[in-house]
Amino acid sequence: MTKKTLLAGLAITGLLIGATARAELQPRANGAMVYDTQTNLTWLADAAIGGLRTQADAQQWAASLSFGGFDDWRLPVVAPVNGSALRLDYSEDGSTDIGINNSGANSELGHLFYASLGNTAAGLTHTGSFSGLVDPNNPVGPVFWTGTASESGWALSFFMGMGLQDQLATDTLAQAWAVRVGDVAAVPEPGSVALMLAGLLAIAARRRQS
Template identity: 35%
Template sequence: MISGKPLLLASALSAGMLFTASSEAALEARGNDMYYDTVLNVTWLNQSQAVQSWQEALDWVAGLSHAGISGWRLPTVSPVNGSSFQYAESVDGGTDWSYNISSPASELAHLYYVTLNNSGAYASNGDYIDGKLTNKGPLSNLQADLYWTATEYAPDPANFAWSFLTDLGLQTDALKTGNGYAIAVFNGDVSQVPVPSAIWLFSSALAGLAGLRRREAA
């Protein structure tokens, strides 16, 4: 006779696994610390590189090759209204300098609020709450700090770029010479990246060698 306790434990574990899968449904593991975002159609690399400036962040990602894949970039920011940047401060995600941005136009904000389901320091009604990076999902190396984007801040592009503060949930401008972190993004799904030609040639050579040995054995 089977005890009810193991069944209850199994049910609880199943429920927990379902909750985890549901809460991280937009991120699919691709191996080697890479996670495909099914909503944004990008792949996030679970690395956070500490940098001393915006330019250093750009240089790091430009030279990055991970698991044989190059072509990484910093996250980008587009106007949340789909037409032009709005620089007035807000807390409801209605402008670009804001908390609570859920639009895919901002990749980091969408990752923070929608994909990982974190809260900002201000609620959408303007009430202050204790915003923090509570949920990291599989992106365990995310830091509660400033993250650079690749997008310059148009009112003063020579000195400022858009950033996202994961300790507050705030998208804002930051001085390009300031310290922060960089996270790498790849356009599309890395699982669909063609096998490098050198590896394909090596595989072909092995296949040819195997065929030669079979003929010699015959």
């Protein structure tokens, strides 16, 4: 195998890997939402739509949000990586709940960053079809709230520019981003339901006449 052939093969492999990572994310509602097929979560495509808020305000905003015909939005959450209690010591292998490489489905933002978008701890290089994931004035940001409290007066957050999950004081201003469980495409729009019902009624009427 020549050097050129090897390099070409590596380049193609890299493209395939990148495409696979991003293929998990499917646009919904004309691009206003994004569905993650791995985690069964639907995200708002505009990550900055919630603005900067304290953690309590961010939770209230997400819980009261009505978007795309759905009102069951919330902040992304973190479940303990060990399955029992949050580990708040720093690690770089994802073995605790603070640090980098938290790519498991227990961390909804971490899984999105590492697994679905295909980024690494070297930084944010893939944003998919999302907007609002890059802060030109802050290379480690933007910082997103989670709905998971860590200690009294503190909650877990995610530094999107560097793939870091860490604690923030809950009165800090950070970005609010909403997510919901399930695929929005699985629910027919009211107009589609009406058309389906009309079709079923027409079929039933023809059967009665025959």
